[in-house]
Amino acid sequence: MTARVCITATMPSTRTCIIPGEHLGTCDGYKHRTVDNVTTRVMRELPDGSSEAAQCRGCTPALAIRGHLCDSHAAKLDYALRPFDGSPTLLVALMAHLWEADSAGISDGNDRVSTAYGSRVPIPESRITANSLADALNAVHLSLASVAPAGMYPPRVMPSTGLPVHSSTRDVAETVHALTGYLLDHEPIAVNTPDVAELLVPALAITGQAFRRWPLNEEPHRTKHVRCPGCGHLAMTWNPPLYYRDEVRVECADCGTIADQTWLEVYAATVRVNSRTA
Numbered sequence: 001m002t003a004r005v006c007i008t009a010t011m012p013s014t015r016t017c018i019i020p021g022e023h024l025g026t027c028d029g030y031k032h033r034t035v036d037n038v039t040t041r042v043m044r045e046l047p048d049g050s051s052e053a054a055q056c057r058g059c060t061p062a063l064a065i066r067g068h069l070c071d072s073h074a075a076k077l078d079y080a081l082r083p084f085d086g087s088p089t090l091l092v093a094l095m096a097h098l099w100e101a102d103s104a105g106i107s108d109g110n111d112r113v114s115t116a117y118g119s120r121v122p123i124p125e126s127r128i129t130a131n132s133l134a135d136a137l138n139a140v141h142l143s144l145a146s147v148a149p150a151g152m153y154p155p156r157v158m159p160s161t162g163l164p165v166h167s168s169t170r171d172v173a174e175t176v177h178a179l180t181g182y183l184l185d186h187e188p189i190a191v192n193t194p195d196v197a198e199l200l201v202p203a204l205a206i207t208g209q210a211f212r213r214w215p216l217n218e219e220p221h222r223t224k225h226v227r228c229p230g231c232g233h234l235a236m237t238w239n240p241p242l243y244y245r246d247e248v249r250v251e252c253a254d255c256g257t258i259a260d261q262t263w264l265e266v267y268a269a270t271v272r273v274n275s276r277t278a
């Protein structure tokens with residue numbers, strides 16, 4: 001019997017999880033890429049502008065240690081599903097954070113919020129990511145529901161149009177909580193069913209990228225161009241929500257005036273309008 005390998009080995013458009021330094025008998029020591037059935041060596045650019053063939057760092061697929069997942073994927077799954085502060089799982093906290101992170105971005109007056117696809121209404125990137133993650137989780141959920149025995153509660157499915165724009169953070173958190181709860185209840189089936197395991201891979205990839213880009217433990221920081229409504233100094237300090245239902249707090253380091261998110265958003269909007277008309 002051959003040992004099971006990580007499901008990524010059977011996913012053509014996904015990088016296969018490998019054992020670093022271990023090579024297949026067919027390996028010639030170089031990295032290859034196959035596009036339209038044509039396999040070529042991957043070239044690596046050198047600082048002097050020339051290039052050389054990139055070396056293979058390992059091409060033996062990683063063994064699956066839990067169902068169809070390798071140790072790295074199993075660890076990512078555990079991490080995403082572990083309890084976190086005020087949230088049932090880290091994934092729920094992350095989704096709630098992504099849903100809110102945009103307003104924190106706006107509030108700085110730094111114009112960090114970019115628009116999607118030339119849309120007139122700015123869609124913060126964190127929300128686009130929240131929707132991709134929701135879609136990926138939904139796919140896992142639907143696939144799992146098709147193989148899992150009927151549970152105690154019916155699968156709750158995200159609307160096909162994604163998370164409604166006006167959803168409150170609480171709604172988003174509760175929807176994701178239901179999805180991750182279902183996943184936790186049926187985890188052995190999920191990791192042992194190739195179709196479901198295959199869908200977990202992109203969901204975990206988006207989760208990891210989102211964590212790196214919008215860390216949950218955002219540090220308090222001084223806002224750049226925000227004037228205190230009390231003393232007029234540029235001393236407003238932005239404090240992240242401690243829990244996903246908590247509020248952002250903005251406090252003046254000089255006189256202690258406290259403002260809330262709404263005030264900050266109105267302020268930021270005014271600054272933007274002024275700088276545009278100036």
Ligand SMILES: [Zn+2]
Nearest residue numbers: 023027056059
């Ligand atoms: Zn190799």
Ligand SMILES: [Zn+2]
Nearest residue numbers: 006017070073
């Ligand atoms: Zn893997």
Ligand SMILES: [Zn+2]
Nearest residue numbers: 228231252255
């Ligand atoms: Zn002040």
